Every structure is written in C-alpha cells, then in structure tokens.
Amino acid sequence: MALDELKIGGMGASRRRVEDNRFIRGKGKYVDDVVLPAMLHMEILRSPVAHARIKSIDTSAAWEVPGVRLVLTGETMAARNLAWMPTLSYDTQAVIATDKVRFQGQEVAAVVADDPYIAKDACSKIVVEYEQLPAIVNPDQAKDSSAPLIRDDKVNQDSNKIFDWEIGDKEATEKAFADADVVSSLELHYPRSHPSPLEPCGSIADFDRATGKLTVYMTTQAPHIIRAAVAMVAELPEHQIRIISPDLGGGFGNKVPVYPGYVISILASILTERPVKWIEDKSGNLISTGFGRDVYLKGEMALRKDGKILGMRMHTTSDHGAFFADAQPTKFKIGLMHSTFACYDVPAAYLTSDGYYTNKAPGGVAYRCSFRVTEAMFFQERMIHAAANDLGMDQAEFRRVNLVKDDMFPYRTAFGFLTDSGQYAKCLDLGLEAIGYSSFKAEQEEARKRGKLLGIGISTMTEPLGAGNSREYDIIGIKMFDSAELRVHMTGKAILRTGAKTQGQGHETTWAQIVAHELGIPADDIVVEEGDTDTAPFGMGTYASRSTPVAGAAVAMVARKIRAKARKIAAHLLEVSEEDIEWELGRFYVRGNEERGVTIQDCALAAYSNVPDGMEPGLENNAYYDPPNLTWPFAAYICKVEVDPETGVWDVLKFVAVDDCGVRINPMVVEGQIMGGLTEAYAMANMQYITFDEEGNCIGANYIDYLLPTAWETPGFELHEVVTPCPHHPIGAKGIGECATVGGPAAFVNAVMSAIEHTGVRNVDMPLMPNRVYDAVRNGQDVSGMPPVRVD
Amino acid sequence: MTSLYDEVQTPTDGVPTRRVTMTVNGEKRTVDVEPRLLLAHLLRQGMQLTGTHVGCDTTSCGACTVLFDGRPVKSCTMLAVQADGHDVETVEGMSSASELHPVQEGFKQEHGLQCGYCTPGMMLTSKALLERNPDPSEDDIRWALSGNLCRCTGYQNIVKSVLWAAEKMRAERGEDA
Ligand code: FES
Ligand code: FES
Numbered sequence: 001m002a003l004d005e006l007k008i009g010g011m012g013a014s015r016r017r018v019e020d021n022r023f024i025r026g027k028g029k030y031v032d033d034v035v036l037p038a039m040l041h042m043e044i045l046r047s048p049v050a051h052a053r054i055k056s057i058d059t060s061a062a063w064e065v066p067g068v069r070l071v072l073t074g075e076t077m078a079a080r081n082l083a084w085m086p087t088l089s090y091d092t093q094a095v096i097a098t099d100k101v102r103f104q105g106q107e108v109a110a111v112v113a114d115d116p117y118i119a120k121d122a123c124s125k126i127v128v129e130y131e132q133l134p135a136i137v138n139p140d141q142a143k144d145s146s147a148p149l150i151r152d153d154k155v156n157q158d159s160n161k162i163f164d165w166e167i168g169d170k171e172a173t174e175k176a177f178a179d180a181d182v183v184s185s186l187e188l189h190y191p192r193s194h195p196s197p198l199e200p201c202g203s204i205a206d207f208d209r210a211t212g213k214l215t216v217y218m219t220t221q222a223p224h225i226i227r228a229a230v231a232m233v234a235e236l237p238e239h240q241i242r243i244i245s246p247d248l249g250g251g252f253g254n255k256v257p258v259y260p261g262y263v264i265s266i267l268a269s270i271l272t273e274r275p276v277k278w279i280e281d282k283s284g285n286l287i288s289t290g291f292g293r294d295v296y297l298k299g300e301m302a303l304r305k306d307g308k309i310l311g312m313r314m315h316t317t318s319d320h321g322a323f324f325a326d327a328q329p330t331k332f333k334i335g336l337m338h339s340t341f342a343c344y345d346v347p348a349a350y351l352t353s354d355g356y357y358t359n360k361a362p363g364g365v366a367y368r369c370s371f372r373v374t375e376a377m378f379f380q381e382r383m384i385h386a387a388a389n390d391l392g393m394d395q396a397e398f399r400r401v402n403l404v405k406d407d408m409f410p411y412r413t414a415f416g417f418l419t420d421s422g423q424y425a426k427c428l429d430l431g432l433e434a435i436g437y438s439s440f441k442a443e444q445e446e447a448r449k450r451g452k453l454l455g456i457g458i459s460t461m462t463e464p465l466g467a468g469n470s471r472e473y474d475i476i477g478i479k480m481f482d483s484a485e486l487r488v489h490m491t492g493k494a495i496l497r498t499g500a501k502t503q504g505q506g507h508e509t510t511w512a513q514i515v516a517h518e519l520g521i522p523a524d525d526i527v528v529e530e531g532d533t534d535t536a537p538f539g540m541g542t543y544a545s546r547s548t549p550v551a552g553a554a555v556a557m558v559a560r561k562i563r564a565k566a567r568k569i570a571a572h573l574l575e576v577s578e579e580d581i582e583w584e585l586g587r588f589y590v591r592g593n594e595e596r597g598v599t600i601q602d603c604a605l606a607a608y609s610n611v612p613d614g615m616e617p618g619l620e621n622n623a624y625y626d627p628p629n630l631t632w633p634f635a636a637y638i639c640k641v642e643v644d645p646e647t648g649v650w651d652v653l654k655f656v657a658v659d660d661c662g663v664r665i666n667p668m669v670v671e672g673q674i675m676g677g678l679t680e681a682y683a684m685a686n687m688q689y690i691t692f693d694e695e696g697n698c699i700g701a702n703y704i705d706y707l708l709p710t711a712w713e714t715p716g717f718e719l720h721e722v723v724t725p726c727p728h729h730p731i732g733a734k735g736i737g738e739c740a741t742v743g744g745p746a747a748f749v750n751a752v753m754s755a756i757e758h759t760g761v762r763n764v765d766m767p768l769m770p771n772r773v774y775d776a777v778r779n780g781q782d783v784s785g786m787p788p789v790r791v792d
Numbered sequence: 793m794t795s796l797y798d799e800v801q802t803p804t805d806g807v808p809t810r811r812v813t814m815t816v817n818g819e820k821r822t823v824d825v826e827p828r829l830l831l832a833h834l835l836r837q838g839m840q841l842t843g844t845h846v847g848c849d850t851t852s853c854g855a856c857t858v859l860f861d862g863r864p865v866k867s868c869t870m871l872a873v874q875a876d877g878h879d880v881e882t883v884e885g886m887s888s889a890s891e892l893h894p895v896q897e898g899f900k901q902e903h904g905l906q907c908g909y910c911t912p913g914m915m916l917t918s919k920a921l922l923e924r925n926p927d928p929s930e931d932d933i934r935w936a937l938s939g940n941l942c943r944c945t946g947y948q949n950i951v952k953s954v955l956w957a958a959e960k961m962r963a964e965r966g967e968d969a
Pocket of ligand 1: 867
C-alpha cells in the first residue's frame with residue numbers, strides 16, 4: 001500500500017522545521033560563533049565624511065598599541081593590486097580608499113589585533129587628514145553640470161551618469177497616447193531603505209600557507225559566486241578556495257555582494273598567516289553595505305473612457321551611490337523594472353531609465369526583491385489607483401477590466417515577458433470578500449461622522465521570480481541555473497546538498513519534503529546541507545525568491561534520476577522487465593500483482609549489495625536545473641486603515657493577503673514567508689527609510705534613527721490561498737519569499753490615500769509618517785520626496 | 793601576549809582586571825575581566841555561550857537579551873562587572889538535556905522563528921513574561937516583546953508561540969487550558 005505522504009513529511013505537510021532544533025537551544029552556528037585557534041580580530045576604520053580627498057594617513061600610533069598585529073591602508077592594498085575590486089555590475093569599487101572617500105562609512109583603514117577591543121582602540125589612533133569636497137546626495141545634484149565628478153578614478157567618465165537604458169515600443173506607445181480619452185500621470189519616490197538582517201555581515205579568513213588553502217567563513221547568500229569572485233580578485237586558484245556560509249541571521253539581499261571587509265580579512269590572513277575574524281557592527285552594516293530602492297519614478301497611462309488601459313510610459317531615475325554595485329542580471333541595468341504592469345493587459349509600453357553616482361553607500365541590492373520589481377510593482381499599483389480615480393471608476397472594477405484573464409495564458413507582456421498561469425480575478429474577489437469590500441462605502445461614511453477617515457487600498461500583482469533561464473539571466477557572466485546532489489545510503493537514508501543557501505527560509509526542512517514526495521523516503525531520514533563550496537554542488541545561491549523555482553526544481557529532478565535507477569534495480573529484484581514495474585509512493589510493484597513489490601529502501605540496499613549485471617553500483621546523482629521560464633506568482637493584498645486627521649496617525653484595521661504561489665511544499669513555511677514579507681512592506685510604508693543630510697551624513701545609521709517595526713506596531717495579517725500550479729516547474733511551485741514585500745507597500749499607501757484623497761491629495765511619498773499624513777490632510781496637498789532629516 | 797578577550801581567566805599583562813563572581817545558568821563562575829568588557833562578550837567568548845547573539849550593540853534589537861536575576865536585560869549594554877553577585881540565565885540554560893522549556897517547544901510548534909537570530913532573546917523575554925503573567929493577552933505579549941526585533945517572522949507566529957507555551961504551562965500546573 002502506498003505511503004501516506006503527509007505522514008512521511010512530504011509535499012503539503014506543515015512539517016515542523018528541523019533547523020529549529022538547534023536554534024531554539026541557542027546552538028545555531030553563525031559566523032561570529034566560529035572560533036579558530038590563534039584567531040586574530042579585525043576592525044575597520046570608516047570615513048566620517050561623504051566626499052573628500054585623503055591628504056594623508058598616519059598609522060604610527062595604531063601600530064604601537066600592544067596587541068596590534070597589522071594595520072592596513074589603501075596603500076597596503078594597492079601594493080597587492082587589491083585597492084579596487086570589480087562589482088557585480090561591471091563597475092569597480094574601492095576596497096580601502098586610496099585617493100578619495102566617496103561616501104560616509106567608506107573603508108579607510110583596518111587594524112588586526114589580538115582582540116576586537118584592542119583593534120577598536122588602535123583604529124581610534126589612526127589620523128586621517130581629509131580635504132572635504134561638496135557632497136552629492138541625490139540624482140538632481142549629480143546631474144548638475146557644475147557637480148563635482150565623483151568617479152574621477154575612471155577613465156572616460158566625465159559626468160556622474162552611470163547609464164541610460166530603454167525598453168519597449170516607443171512608437172506603439174505614442175500611438176496609444178494619441179488614441180487615449182484620458183491620460184493619467186503620477187510621479188513618486190521609492191525611498192532608500194536597508195534590508196538590515198538582524199545579524200550584520202562578517203567573515204573569518206583562514207589562509208594556510210603550508211597547503212595553500214584559503215578557507216573563509218562568510219555571511220553570504222551566494223557562496224559559489226563569492227568563490228569565483230575571490231578567485232578573480234585575489235588571484236587564487238579556485239580549487240584552493242573554500243567558502244563556508246554557516247547559519248545566517250537573515251539576508252534579504254544584503255548578503256549577496258562582495259564587501260570590502262571580506263577582501264581585507266582575506267589579505268590580513270594571508271599576511272599574518274593566522275585566521276582573521278571581522279564582524280561589522282550595526283552602524284557599519286547600515287552605512288556601508290547594500291541598500292535597496294532609492295528610485296524616482298514617473299509615468300503616464302493612456303486610458304479609454306470605459307476603463308481599458310491602452311498604454312503606459314514610464315521613466316526611472318535611480319541613485320546608486322558611489323559605485324555601481326547592484327547585484328542583478330547583467331543585461332538589465334535597472335533590474336526587472338520592466339516587469340511592471342505584467343498582470344494587466346497593457347498593449348503598448350515604453351520605459352526609459354537613467355542611473356547616477358552619488359556620495360552615498362553603493363549596492364542597490366534586491367532587498368527581498370527580484371531586482372527592482374519592488375519599485376516596479378509599487379509604481380504600478382499606485383498608478384492603477386490614480387488612474388481609476390481619474391476615470392471615476394471603482395478600484396476593484398478598474399482592476400477587473402484590465403487584469404489578464406485566465407484564458408489569455410500564456411500571455412506576452414508589452415515588455416516581452418511571458419506570464420504563464422494564474423487566476424487573477426479569483427484572487428481579487430476572494431480578497432474583496434474577506435475584507436468586506438461591499439460594505440466599505442457605508443462604513444467610511446459612518447466613520448467620517450466620528451471624525452475618523454477610513455480607507456481601503458488594493459494591490460494586485462504578479463512578479464517574475466526564479467531567475468534564470470540562463471539565456472537571459474547571468475551575473476558577471478555566470479549563468480543563473482542551480483543544482484542538487486542526492487546520495488541515498490545503503491539503509492535508505494539520504495543526504496541532499498544544493499547550491500542554494502538558506503537564511504531562515506527553512507531549506508533543511510522543505511528540500512527533504514520534495515525528496516520525500518518524489519521517492520517516498522520519510523523526510524526525517526534525509527539530511528540537507530548547504531553553504532560549503534567544498535561539498536555543495538555549484539549554485540547561484542538564494543535571493544530573488546529563486547530557491548524553490550530553481551534549486552527546488554533541481555531537487556525534484558535529481559530525485560527522479562534516483563528513482564529511474566531504483567526502478568531498474570527493482571525490476572532486477574522482482575525478476576520482471578522494467579516495463580512491468582509500477583511506482584507508488586515509496587514502492588515499486590509488479591503491474592497486475594500489487595502484492596509483489598520492493599520498497600525504495602530495498603532498492604537502496606541492493607544498489608550497494610546486489611546490482612544487476614553491468615550496472616554501476618551506488619545510488620547517488622546530481623542535477624543541474626536551468627528553468628525554461630520565470631515563475632509568476634500572483635497576489636491580491638487588501639488593506640483597511642483608519643486615519644486620525646488630527647494627528648496623521650493611521651492604524652491598520654484589517655489586512656487580507658491572497659497569495660497564489662502555485663503548489664505549496666510546506667504551507668506553514670509559506671505562510672511564515674508571507675507574514676515576514678508583509679511586515680517589511682508595512683515597515684517601508686510607515687517608517688523604514690534612510691536619508692542623508694546635505695553634507696552626506698547618513699541619517700539612519702543605527703536602530704534609533706532607522707526605525708524597524710516591533711511586535712507592538714506590526715498589524716495582524718489574514719492569509720488566504722489560491723493554487724494555480726506553475727506549468728513548467730517539476731512540482732508546480734512558484735517563488736513566494738518576496739511577494740509580500742513587493743506587493744504589500746502599495747496596499748498600505750493606497751489605503752491611506754483612499755482615506756484622505758477627498759481633501760485633494762493625490763500622493764504622499766513613503767514613509768507615511770504621521771507628520772507627513774497630517775500635512776497632506778491639512779493642506780490638501782501632496783507630500784513628495786524624502787523627509788530631509790528625521791523630525792519625529 | 794595572551795588575549796584577555798579569548799581567555800577571560802588569563803588576563804593580559806598590565807591590563808587591570810576585576811574579579812567577579814556570578815551564577816550563570818545555575819553554575820557559579822568566577823572570572824577576571826577587564827572592567828570595560830561587555831557582559832554579552834563575556835558570555836559569548838569567555839564562556840562559549842554563543843546562543844546570546846549581538847545584533848545592534850546599541851540596546852535596540854534585543855538579540856542579546858539574557859535574564860538578569862530573572863528579568864530580561866540587554867547584555868550588549870551591560871558591563872560584565874555589573875553582573876558581580878548576580879544571577880544570569882542564557883538560552884543555553886532554558887532546557888535540560890532531555891527536556892525543552894514550553895516556550896522553546898512553542899516557538900517550534902508555531903513556527904515562531906526563521907533565521908533564529910532573534911530567537912534566544914525572544915524566548916527569554918517570553919519566559920520572563922509568562923513567569924509574571926501566566927495568562928497574557930495578545931496585546932500583553934506584543935508589548936512585552938516590543939524591545940526585541942525580528943526581521944523574519946512578522947511577529948504573528950511569535951505571539952502564537954507564546955500563547956502555545958502559556959497554555960502548556962497552565963496545563964502542566966493543572967489549571968484549565
Ligand atoms: S545587540 Fe543588544 S540590543 Fe541589540
Ligand atoms: S527569526 Fe530572523 S530575526 Fe527573528
């Protein structure tokens with residue numbers, strides 16, 4: 001009899017997580033928990049100013065501090081050709097500044113000492129003389145012809161512009177606008193934010209002169225990319241480099257890039273011939289590592305009177321900081337911004353983009369995001385909201401008219417993406433019903449009598465998750481596929497390794513469930529390992545919600561290879577031909593004689609003790625998976641708020657999330673991802689942003705200035721599900737990790753706008769802090785751009 | 793030169809130290825520490841109790857929370873010498889070899905953690921809450937945990953985890969669930 005899949009922890013089981021067994025006992029092993037014999041400690045001295053020429057650096061007093069082993073400056077690095085390194089966007093980035101500092105927090109020197117207290121002491125003894133230059137803190141300033149040139153280190157760089165980019169059909173779009181009855185427009189800013197995982201970044205480099213082997217423990221979401229990058233930057237042979245990414249205290253895109261601290265710790269270990277640990281503090285993390293967003297977006301929509309969208313055009317201007325270090329596929333300068341409006345039937349579209357250097361930290365990383373889709377979908381849903389209002393149409397009705405219908409798949413978007421599945425209207429209707437949309441107008445009226453403003457905001461979106469395919473997607477030339485390796489032992493237990501790297505998503509639990517589903521081996525009998533480049537197969541790592549779409553698919557495929565071999569062994573054991581063998585979960589049997597069968601465990605034993613003549617022994621294999629397309633989950637997020645016009649404070653009364661991420665491997669884990677993502681969406685809408693003053697001082701350099709929501713403010717979320725399997729994924733799954741962060745913010749903002757737009761306000765830029773909402777309501781005017789400096 | 797930091801009991805030549813005695817997870821410990829050493833660092837490096845995490849080092853995130861005479865404190869902003877004569881409990885002290893504390897079980901059952909970095913602090917704060925208030929409301933829990941940040945879970949499941957633990961503890965005491 002076939003096994004009960006839920007009982008063995010297969011697909012669909014809300015299996016409790018195996019990694020929790022160590023985490024709840026405080027036995028996780030994060031980078032800072034690793035202690036190597038004779039280990040030294042490194043501290044980085046960072047620039048206090050945003051833009052300045054370095055006139056001199058005097059490290060002599062630092063060398064004299066007892067316990068100091070090494071002091072590194074740009075000069076030390078330059079002597080080994082390591083002062084600059086390549087970024088993931090084909091630019092260069094300073095490892096330690098030599099000529100100029102280009103943002104506040106940039107690495108200026110490093111000290112290696114017997115303990116971190118001594119290293120910190122010695123850092124404070126380094127004297128740096130700066131000649132300050134005007135700081136450029138936004139693209140408008142960067143564009144100015146009199147602006148100082150930030151990247152005077154680059155030949156042929158004569159302005160602060162990084163790129164111009166365009167996509168779409170300009171002519172067709174112009175025609176759509178010529179035919180329009182109504183043109184709606186919107187302009188907004190998606191503020192700079194920081195992914196800020198609770199654990200900051202760090203590394204322990206351990207170079208063994210005797211063997212020539214470099215081992216680096218590192219907070220990285222993509223250990224194999226790092227191995228390749230280290231091989232290139234440090235000119236070490238790749239087989240002598242071992243990157244180990246142990247437990248990660250969150251990542252959210254922040255732990256994808258290569259940071260100067262990693263490189264400096266590697267050189268420090270080579271020079272001292274001892275392990276060198278570098279753990280940045282929170283300020284170091286917030287001011288110097290990969291931020292997210294910081295894009296100015298404007299666009300127009302061509303509309304017919306009856307509500308049909310005819311076309312849209314859009315322009316983005318992005319602020320990349322001092323080095324173009326976005327971690328994104330090579331071909332696309334502004335990530336997948338052109339996935340905007342993918343869930344709507346928009347016949348013509350055109351997007352132009354430009355990007356600029358500023359004196360701010362580099363690294364527009366995909367913060368819980370597939371390469372700028374967060375900005376794309378936020379603009380989309382704010383634009384849809386504005387357009388419906390301009391037409392005088394109901395928000396839900398306007399969406400219903402324009403959402404791609406179920407029978408239109410596969411659907412080619414105006415920008416060329418191929419969406420392949422979904423039940424958009426069903427998700428929307430489910431969400432509307434759950435929030436009580438039909439009675440909302442009456443409620444709103446009633447609340448106004450009490451002096452309170454009620455609003456409801458909808459955000460519907462599909463987004464492209466799971467890059468590759470490798471034809472379109474690569475990072476620094478490395479194609480975006482992924483891998484899995486499965487070894488089934490003699491007793492039917494197994495070990496699975498993948499090229500992905502969990503940071504809290506629960507791969508150790510869910511990957512085993514896929515194997516259980518494919519082979520009938522109980523999930524508890526399968527151990528999952530990731531993050532060690534010496535043992536894991538090559539992979540592109542975990543970000544952009546690509547683990548389940550790509551590595552998860554590889555897991556299913558390798559299990560199927562194992563099953564195919566086991567089938568041959570089963571035929572041998574049952575003494576029938578392979579064609580006469582049937583499979584049910586966990587067991588092969590003879591067609592027409594169900595009693596006669598062997599389990600997958602029997603086959604595993606035979607693989608090592610009794611293989612048919614001519615067959616290789618063993619039951620191990622690997623699979624590389626290059627997805628034929630992206631996966632396209634859909635979400636309808638609907639939020640109801642109450643705004644107090646006297647204070648500008650808004651409260652979430654109810655939030656409904658309907659997510660269709662295809663087949664759910666572990667519903668408990670999926671829901672955990674959605675709730676975490678919605679919280680980050682709420683944070684973006686409400687409080688979480690990083691701004692800079694005119695001198696380029698980062699306002700948001702600690703958790704006192706950079707506000708993150710606590711359990712107290714964070715609203716509760718009501719989750720619903722719709723399942724439309726992905727047609728090309730082996731188990732029908734789609735990405736989910738970032739959907740809520742991508743689609744969520746617009747639901748909150750649209751809700752607040754819906755509450756206050758009767759006063760004449762059309763847009764309040766995030767963050768919707770009470771003082772900004774209060775000003776908007778009181779003046780009946782838009783509030784745009786960043787608050788210059790925190791006032792609350 | 794021996795590092796004060798790595799081996800707390802062997803002070804560096806010439807650096808003044810203070811001898812402190814404290815109870816850590818029920819065990820009496822006497823150590824010589826540099827007066828500026830933070831409690832979080834003594835626990836993590838000196839005593840290898842690495843379940844106490846450091847997230848922000850500015851008293852904001854609560855990853856470093858330990859119970860100090862039964863009350864949650866942020867050990868990143870407390871000097872080790874301040875613990876002299878006091879009782880410190882870390883996550884490693886929550887469970888015995890065979891048995892988990894109900895709060896630990898609750899976090900696993902209700903998926904109250906993802907990356908696990910905030911978890912020790914969250915669990916210790918929750919434990920202290922339940923000792924004070926065995927039947928907390930959702931709001932009581934959210935308020936008690938508002939000094940502990942979590943970037944992964946969105947808190948909803950953490951609240952559920954604490955409710956799960958409260959119920960189990962009441963049942964264990966023979967009270968109505
Ligand atoms: S590390 Fe102590 S509160 Fe954040
Ligand atoms: S579980 Fe990651 S910070 Fe809370």
